[in-house]
Amino acid sequence: MTRITANEFSGATFRPQQFIQTERRNSKLNIEQLNLFVESSPENAQLTHDLITQVTMDPVLKTGSDYYELDKDQHRKATALKIAKMALYMEQDIQMAFKRYRNHDVVKSLQTKDDFPILTAKDLAVFDKRLSIISNQDPQLGTRIGVHLGLFGNCIRGNGTDKQIRYWLQEKGALFMKGIYGCFAMTELGHGSNVAQLQTRAEYNSKTDSFVINTPDLPATKWWIGGAAHSATHATVYARLIVNSKDYGVKTFVVPLRDPDTFQLLPGVFIGDIGAKMGRDGIDNGWIQFQSVVIPREYMLSRFTKVINDGDGGNPRVVTEPTLDQISGYSALLNGRVNMVMDSFRFGSKFATIATRYAVGRQQFAPDNDKTGKAPETQLINYPLHQYRVLPHLAVVYLISPVAFKLMDTYHTTLDQLYKVSSAGNKHQLKPVSIKLKDLFIDSASLKATNTWLVASLIDELRQACGGHGYSAYNGFGKGYNDWVVQCTWEGDNNILSLTSARSILKKYADLAKGNVQESESFRYLSPQLVMDVLKGTKSAKLETLEDYTEVWGIMLVKMLHYCANIVKQTKSTDSISKHLVMVSRFHAFHSMLRAYFLKLQSPSDSHVTDENSKKMLWNLYRLFSLYFIDKHSGEFQQFKVFTPDQISTLVQPKLMALLPEVRNECIALTDAFKLPDAMLNAPIGYYDGDIYNNYYNEVIKNNPPEADGPGKPEYHAHLTTMLRRGFQESEDLGKLGT
Amino acid sequence: MTRITANEFSGATFRPQQFIQTERRNSKLNIEQLNLFVESSPENAQLTHDLITQVTMDPVLKTGSDYYELDKDQHRKATALKIAKMALYMEQDIQMAFKRYRNHDVVKSLQTKDDFPILTAKDLAVFDKRLSIISNQDPQLGTRIGVHLGLFGNCIRGNGTDKQIRYWLQEKGALFMKGIYGCFAMTELGHGSNVAQLQTRAEYNSKTDSFVINTPDLPATKWWIGGAAHSATHATVYARLIVNSKDYGVKTFVVPLRDPDTFQLLPGVFIGDIGAKMGRDGIDNGWIQFQSVVIPREYMLSRFTKVINDGDGGNPRVVTEPTLDQISGYSALLNGRVNMVMDSFRFGSKFATIATRYAVGRQQFAPDNDKTGKAPETQLINYPLHQYRVLPHLAVVYLISPVAFKLMDTYHTTLDQLYKVSSAGNKHQLKPVSIKLKDLFIDSASLKATNTWLVASLIDELRQACGGHGYSAYNGFGKGYNDWVVQCTWEGDNNILSLTSARSILKKYADLAKGNVQESESFRYLSPQLVMDVLKGTKSAKLETLEDYTEVWGIMLVKMLHYCANIVKQTKSTDSISKHLVMVSRFHAFHSMLRAYFLKLQSPSDSHVTDENSKKMLWNLYRLFSLYFIDKHSGEFQQFKVFTPDQISTLVQPKLMALLPEVRNECIALTDAFKLPDAMLNAPIGYYDGDIYNNYYNEVIKNNPPEADGPGKPEYHAHLTTMLRRGFQESEDLGKLGT
Structure with missing residues (x-):
């Protein structure tokens, strides 16, 4: 009271x-x-405790009851601010994981030195846990970072060669949320569960030693892609590998979407926002259509399937x-x-x-x-x-x-x-x-x-x-x-x-x-x-x-x-x-x-x-x-x-x-x-x-805040008072109109 | 595509x-x-068909996919506009129910003529069905009108004397959504299911022949009251009837809340908004606290329980x-x-x-x-x-x-x-x-x-x-x-x-x-x-x-x-x-x-x-x-x-x-x-x-709308690019700081 x-x-x-x-x-x-x-x-208990304390106290990350008042755009903005803050925590977590906190920029070494090891899941364990903890406070934030690291990142880790993993995740900086921000372009409008029937095409052109990515029809539009609508610079795209007109089934490709500096869409890339959802409106899920988008052969993730070009533009081979x-x-x-x-x-x-x-x-x-x-x-x-x-x-x-x-x-x-x-x-x-x-x-x-x-x-x-x-x-x-x-x-x-x-x-x-x-x-x-x-x-x-x-x-x-x-x-x-x-x-x-x-x-x-x-x-x-x-x-x-x-x-x-x-x-x-x-x-x-x-x-x-002294007129006050005050109709004398 | x-x-x-x-x-x-x-x-089938056609075609009532984009304030405004439109349909429905459409303003007669019958549920059947149909399209609208007619109105109908029913519902116009807009003040912060233990008090003052309504403590605050936050001019209040310090249990009272013209809160009435909910944000649920709010004895709904004042301010009696x-x-x-x-x-x-x-x-x-x-x-x-x-x-x-x-x-x-x-x-x-x-x-x-x-x-x-x-x-x-x-x-x-x-x-x-x-x-x-x-x-x-x-x-x-x-x-x-x-x-x-x-x-x-x-x-x-x-x-x-x-x-x-x-x-x-x-x-x-x-x-x-040519920068663009572009830290030479 x-x-x-x-x-x-x-x-x-x-x-x-x-x-x-x-x-x-x-x-x-x-x-x-x-x-x-x-x-x-x-x-683990101590770590959980420390992380909970940090995410609930940090002025950017903390989430109060005003969180429940935010509309879609506000959620998206707040989430982006939190992502940027989480990137800073991440660098610290990695620095600490390497026990090289003093006198050494670990991230710099990871990005620039070839003889530095490839980061393991263990090196990222503290940050992973941080992400899991913050997801409990703000699930949409967890998803947005999770799509980048967990889906985009693990797609590269699981399907890329050691060189590709090092290139995308470390040198280019994805693992540190630097340089590129990734999304995971698997699901299409027409295909969710049946991944083997995805319809996006990646056709190999042996003359230019490149792939041409195309969305053949509306149901093949990449759909629900978290991060695509506004944030992602790159996508791991699930597409059918076509070499010499033969369909080798669905493989994975890294496709740049936007210029990381200007955020301008790259040629042939069409993107829209999926809009409002039942929940997690802080995630900018989007759709993507590709119109003859060209990527170099090396952007296909090739740990288990490779396209080998013998160099004369002649007979490319697929090895699996x-x-x-x-x-x-x-x-x-x-x-x-x-x-x-x-x-x-x-x-x-x-x-x-x-x-x-x-x-x-x-x-x-x-x-x-x-x-x-x-x-x-x-x-x-x-x-x-x-x-x-x-x-x-x-x-x-x-x-x-x-x-x-x-x-x-x-x-x-x-x-x-x-x-x-x-x-x-x-x-x-x-x-x-x-x-x-x-x-x-x-x-x-x-x-x-x-x-x-x-x-x-x-x-x-x-x-x-x-x-x-x-x-x-x-x-x-x-x-x-x-x-x-x-x-x-x-x-x-x-x-x-x-x-x-x-x-x-x-x-x-x-x-x-x-x-x-x-x-x-x-x-x-x-x-x-x-x-x-x-x-x-x-x-x-x-x-x-x-x-x-x-x-x-x-x-x-x-x-x-x-x-x-x-x-x-x-x-x-x-x-x-x-x-x-x-x-x-x-x-x-x-x-x-x-x-x-x-x-x-x-x-x-x-x-x-x-x-x-x-x-x-x-x-x-x-x-x-x-x-x-x-x-x-x-x-x-x-x-x-x-x-x-x-x-x-x-x-x-x-x-x-x-x-x-x-x-x-x-x-x-x-x-x-x-x-x-x-x-x-x-x-x-x-x-x-x-x-x-x-x-x-x-x-x-x-x-x-409770209604102040004086009339607490809502925006729609006039509509209601006009309705409440309306008088009687004057009954017409229809007789006057004749028959 | x-x-x-x-x-x-x-x-x-x-x-x-x-x-x-x-x-x-x-x-x-x-x-x-x-x-x-x-x-x-x-x-019924024909009527349903006609009503569905009207509510889905009417330019104010119709509900498209943009409905899913509205935030709380927009929902509230849209709902108020729809209420006002529904009031017009209602007059027509009543006019038709009386088969007196021509040469006669039925609502006027109902409001002003004592010999006109009290409206029955049957007279309102078409409008009731209209409300049921539109609730399928926009449930929050159905609730807002339903609270006024179904809860406020039926509370008066079920507990009021014939005179009270005629006065509030017809003469004052509530039934026609004219003059007053009602809310149903039953639930309290501390009591939902247990209606018999509601704590709001209505104490009879025999000298002034009136009741004084009070909210004794925080849990007795009326809570969840649909329409209270911004729209209602009156409430049917569930409160303990106290006569000569004796508690007769929970009865119902009509209590004016706001001046219907200015929407100014009446003396002793404190109201606030309950705010965001899981759903139905178009309803302005509110809370109400009463601080010595005075209403005349006649505002108690007295079909089954009456307070009788013999006129000399002496011994009021309660008859049940x-x-x-x-x-x-x-x-x-x-x-x-x-x-x-x-x-x-x-x-x-x-x-x-x-x-x-x-x-x-x-x-x-x-x-x-x-x-x-x-x-x-x-x-x-x-x-x-x-x-x-x-x-x-x-x-x-x-x-x-x-x-x-x-x-x-x-x-x-x-x-x-x-x-x-x-x-x-x-x-x-x-x-x-x-x-x-x-x-x-x-x-x-x-x-x-x-x-x-x-x-x-x-x-x-x-x-x-x-x-x-x-x-x-x-x-x-x-x-x-x-x-x-x-x-x-x-x-x-x-x-x-x-x-x-x-x-x-x-x-x-x-x-x-x-x-x-x-x-x-x-x-x-x-x-x-x-x-x-x-x-x-x-x-x-x-x-x-x-x-x-x-x-x-x-x-x-x-x-x-x-x-x-x-x-x-x-x-x-x-x-x-x-x-x-x-x-x-x-x-x-x-x-x-x-x-x-x-x-x-x-x-x-x-x-x-x-x-x-x-x-x-x-x-x-x-x-x-x-x-x-x-x-x-x-x-x-x-x-x-x-x-x-x-x-x-x-x-x-x-x-x-x-x-x-x-x-x-x-x-x-x-x-x-x-x-x-x-x-x-x-x-x-x-x-x-x-x-x-x-x-x-x-x-x-x-x-x-899909992302146009040129960079589709979201509002939070700068936060992301700043994060992505951040460079390496220059490693300090900690040795310089000494030990």
């Missing part, structure tokens, strides 16, 4: 702050250890390394998928914190047994339905973290191996690396799809759990949802990714009969012993030991795969089971998440959790996650006879409902453990002090 | 237009009859009609809930049309058996998974229509009865009306919650089914979703509504044992015979006759209610079953929807469908709806032993999968039957001619 101090709450005696303080006082958890658990190590050529075409997308799993953890933790704190602070309705009418109203979190609506999402966030760190690790190891093996031309080592890469494709696809969907539901359901106040722009759910859900579509549509990964899993299952045993941790449920036991009926689902909570998903998967394999055998088609296959991918992800969490928590050195209460609560979250989704998917669990109907009623649901009050008792500590400062949450109903109503009111007032 | 004509598609040979034309050519359905079915009668007083407090919300079910039909039909047409026109990936690489790519709609993702939503839309019209009808009949009975002071007729009202509360709550949720999922899932193009603002899903989802929260949070209605249903179930038989069509499954047969096990679920597809839901409900009743008997609490109760409400809604659809389609005179193919397809949709949700809820169906696991695998799922290709064959005709012109869809990937790529490209270009 403008004229009443914050403490003067009367009447309904709301006490949000006291409630949150009480929770903190009563907590038996060790927040530091929990934080180490979700951040994976003391070093078939195994890796196809995989590498998609490898730029791998990085994005791996990052999206980490994003799911961070973005989810933000909204879980907001909704949990609101649920503890908000009261509504007196208890049923209150006859006096004077009892304080009940905190939302004390309603069993509300616990069911909020707490499983908290478990989801905890369960994403271990698998996200593990996937990131596997990604870096595998890509390093690929890079080394292919640089060394070590042919007989290609096979094991390509198997690892394929497994990584399955895992990252299934985890990307599953977790981006989980977080989309999380934001939506937690917004609803915050009632009307969840609909206010200032509490972040609206822009959060709008920004988030594109993750379910881009860099692999979730349904397509699920189908693709499930088909590969089904194939692995079928290969078991041929004696192909899976060694990877992700496919543990395909061990011959388990499969045999499940199919023979000697292994059945139970929920006794902690392992059981993971293993039920393995049993479920085996039974479903068996069912699907039979149908494919009969019908020679996966048509009738596509709906089941989407579930196979989802359940595979659940299994991986539970397994990674289990292994981590079981090991004191990995988990960093020695406190018994904290450990116990973390196991509660593990069980809650498993039970919540068994119950959600009880249709499948019963249909495939993993559990009987009675087990659902007497085992699964009672265990689930019994866990909720236990987790409820520590829900504030569990969210405090994410250590997200208010500035990162940017949602006043979720601020640390729990002073919901004052915080929220203050943000509203800050952005919308 | 800017320089290529639309017909020059080559390469991938996309033929979206031809695909849609082929569907239309091959259709065997009678679109006119289908349209009559969903619009409920020839008169208890049965109706409580119900009527909420009756203003009934109208909104009933309308939201109709909105669900209309809004759903829009997005079902867009996504279905896109699925038919969009191609991606060649068929699996194509070895040539030359086969045209497959239409999305031909993938079984895509059929499963899209077509059930089409069935959902069809299934909402009959129940929406039925509910609207019941609402009008019941409210008319209530009004007559209470005007006549006919005490012994109050009981049957109050029973009907209570049933209406249950049905409208469960249908509002269920259908607004269904449509939220529909928009979200269909957006994903349109891939990246669904994320473009110009295809409507983004704003559509953002505008829509508040329907799941306002005027009764969906979870709370579900719990409330399920508790009432559970009570009805318990009352059966006392011999209380339900006669209403909605509670048909509570017939003693059915309940007994189900519990004895002599009645089991099957899917043979058409009735069976409704009855399985009745059987499901009986089993679930039986289970819940037992738990309540044991635990004396509904705590552990609140999750099940939400399902009871949902299943009750499904049952009502299927029943209403069944009865309508079975009757040729109600359905207006005589064409056999059309009828057959409508039955397919009916079965598809039932099967889709049985499968979605197969967890419950198995757990409560309505179906066995094997029945799910061999009966439910095969039937479901077999229906999809049948519905797919007529999916274009089924969406054409909604008869939504392109201007209403406002989403180029869903336009009638199916020319997806050209239409979409053209809208993008219209709103974002």
Whole structure:
């Protein structure tokens, strides 16, 4: 209230702050250890903390509630300013990574000295993490830099020769956000998922030893290209390689778009803005059409496919390394998928914190047994339905973290191996690396799809759990949802990714009969012993030991795969089971998440959790996650006879409902453990002090000063008063007009 | 392409237009009859058609793709202009309703003549429908007028005496959007669902025979009040009636806020803007605080509760009609809930049309058996998974229509009865009306919650089914979703509504044992015979006759209610079953929807469908709806032993999968039957001619002209070029600084 101090709450005696303080006082958890658990190590936890502090304090990077008021143009301008600031942080990060901070300009050496090493992912690790952290605060900024470094940069890294990598990324400066700014021109108006059918053409002209890039028709227009509308100077273009009229399929090319000094479009390049989107309006997505744009042969990325010109303009040859050529075409997308799993953890933790704190602070309705009418109203979190609506999402966030760190690790190891093996031309080592890469494709696809969907539901359901106040722009759910859900579509549509990964899993299952045993941790449920036991009926689902909570998903998967394999055998088609296959991918992800969490928590050195209460609560979250989704998917669990109907009623649901009050008792500590400062949450109903109503009111007032003395006429005042004041019509005497 | 004509598609040979034309050519359905079915009668269908034409053609009301570019202030201004235009249509609608168009100003008579009748809902029926139609085009406009007429107006109608109704709504002109513009000041910062605990105070001062309105503390601030920020001159305020220090609970009062001429705030009224929201930014939601605002006693709405002052300032008395007083407090919300079910039909039909047409026109990936690489790519709609993702939503839309019209009808009949009975002071007729009202509360709550949720999922899932193009603002899903989802929260949070209605249903179930038989069509499954047969096990679920597809839901409900009743008997609490109760409400809604659809389609005179193919397809949709949700809820169906696991695998799922290709064959005709012109869809990937790529490209270009010759420098150009051009740092020789 403008004229009443914050403490003067009367009447309904709301006490949000006291409630949150009480929770903190009563907590038996060790927040530091929990934080180490979700951040994976003391070093990581410290780094995360430092980076969060920097991005939320930096005067350019910080994001307040006015962020929710910006229109498209303002978002774009603010994002550009932030990109420029991030470039400065980047140089510092690289300087520090080389431990050559003093007396030496590392970037200069990287750009100018041929004997300086090519930058590795490890050298960029701090900046990558910085980007991941800032994406949690401002996702569109993360994307804009991510398109340049992660897509444009990784496309060159994955498909370019060592020389090309050094040239574009280091000498020309792309890796340091200097000299050139890149975009990733893969998707076309007519083709998204089906990359192999992209229609942009790159025709080789042997006389000039160059390629001519053309957009043959409207659907071949490059579309959705982040950064193209106003920022990018160069693009990695996916186009069909045509040599002597023969089509060699889709390859990648670096194509300059604009003069980096004047930003003038180069000859034959036509570009427009894609305009308004559901979210992330800070990204200048654009379309590009090419009209006979010429680039030198050397601009084709040629690690796995080369066009060789013998010099006399005669017979150019195309040389390809078939195994890796196809995989590498998609490898730029791998990085994005791996990052999206980490994003799911961070973005989810933000909204879980907001909704949990609101649920503890908000009261509504007196208890049923209150006859006096004077009892304080009940905190939302004390309603069993509300616990069911909020707490499983908290478990989801905890369960994403271990698998996200593990996937990131596997990604870096595998890509390093690929890079080394292919640089060394070590042919007989290609096979094991390509198997690892394929497994990584399955895992990252299934985890990307599953977790981006989980977080989309999380934001939506937690917004609803915050009632009307969840609909206010200032509490972040609206822009959060709008920004988030594109993750379910881009860099692999979730349904397509699920189908693709499930088909590969089904194939692995079928290969078991041929004696192909899976060694990877992700496919543990395909061990011959388990499969045999499940199919023979000697292994059945139970929920006794902690392992059981993971293993039920393995049993479920085996039974479903068996069912699907039979149908494919009969019908020679996966048509009738596509709906089941989407579930196979989802359940595979659940299994991986539970397994990674289990292994981590079981090991004191990995988990960093020695406190018994904290450990116990973390196991509660593990069980809650498993039970919540068994119950959600009880249709499948019963249909495939993993559990009987009675087990659902007497085992699964009672265990689930019994866990909720236990987790409820520590829900504030569990969210405090994410250590997200208010500035990162940017949602006043979720601020640390729990002073919901004052915080929220203050943000509203800050952005919308109350109506001053005197008429607060809106711009449209005249339209309304004219309407309200209009009088009666004088009735005509129609008789006067004759008949 | 800017320089290529639309017909020059080559390469991938996309033929979206031809695909849609082929569907239309091959259709065997009678679109006119289908349209009559969903619009409920020839008169209604014609009226809908005329109104759609007017709102999409009117130069002020029409809404093009530039709508998606507007910022908050622009939306507000555009909405005000549209309100003023709608006021003119309204006068015409009333004039026509009185069949006194010639030689007579009906509005003038209504405003000035005491012997003129009070306007009924029927007199306003055409305008109500106009409002419903325009809400489909511009939901925020619908809300702004809806708050004034539907909430402010119905609050007066439901709680005012006949004199008060005539005074405020007719003489002062509110009903004609003249003189005053109203808002509905119920919700407070601290109280949403719990209306009984609202804290604003209206204290009676017997000396001045007036009320003093006060906001006692910050959480008692009126919050979210649509129209308050800039437009409203008056509010119906929910406040605690205090007489001689005694609190009589929450009653309703008309409180003037602003001078209607100058828009100056009246003394003691403090107002601010709530600011940015997830959606519907065209609504000027505001907050209001009252500081000793005085209104005459007569401004309390006194149909059921009166303060009587004997004239000497001595002992004022409070007289209440208890049965109706409580119900009527909420009756203003009934109208909104009933309308939201109709909105669900209309809004759903829009997005079902867009996504279905896109699925038919969009191609991606060649068929699996194509070895040539030359086969045209497959239409999305031909993938079984895509059929499963899209077509059930089409069935959902069809299934909402009959129940929406039925509910609207019941609402009008019941409210008319209530009004007559209470005007006549006919005490012994109050009981049957109050029973009907209570049933209406249950049905409208469960249908509002269920259908607004269904449509939220529909928009979200269909957006994903349109891939990246669904994320473009110009295809409507983004704003559509953002505008829509508040329907799941306002005027009764969906979870709370579900719990409330399920508790009432559970009570009805318990009352059966006392011999209380339900006669209403909605509670048909509570017939003693059915309940007994189900519990004895002599009645089991099957899917043979058409009735069976409704009855399985009745059987499901009986089993679930039986289970819940037992738990309540044991635990004396509904705590552990609140999750099940939400399902009871949902299943009750499904049952009502299927029943209403069944009865309508079975009757040729109600359905207006005589064409056999059309009828057959409508039955397919009916079965598809039932099967889709049985499968979605197969967890419950198995757990409560309505179906066995094997029945799910061999009966439910095969039937479901077999229906999809049948519905797919007529999916274009089924969406054409909604008869939504392109201007209403406002989403180029869903336009009638199916020319997806050209239409979409053209809208993008219209709103974002391509980059002209010369540098297309964005506003932030300098920030980027400065960043890209930055040079190396000169390394300091730190040695010079000494140690």
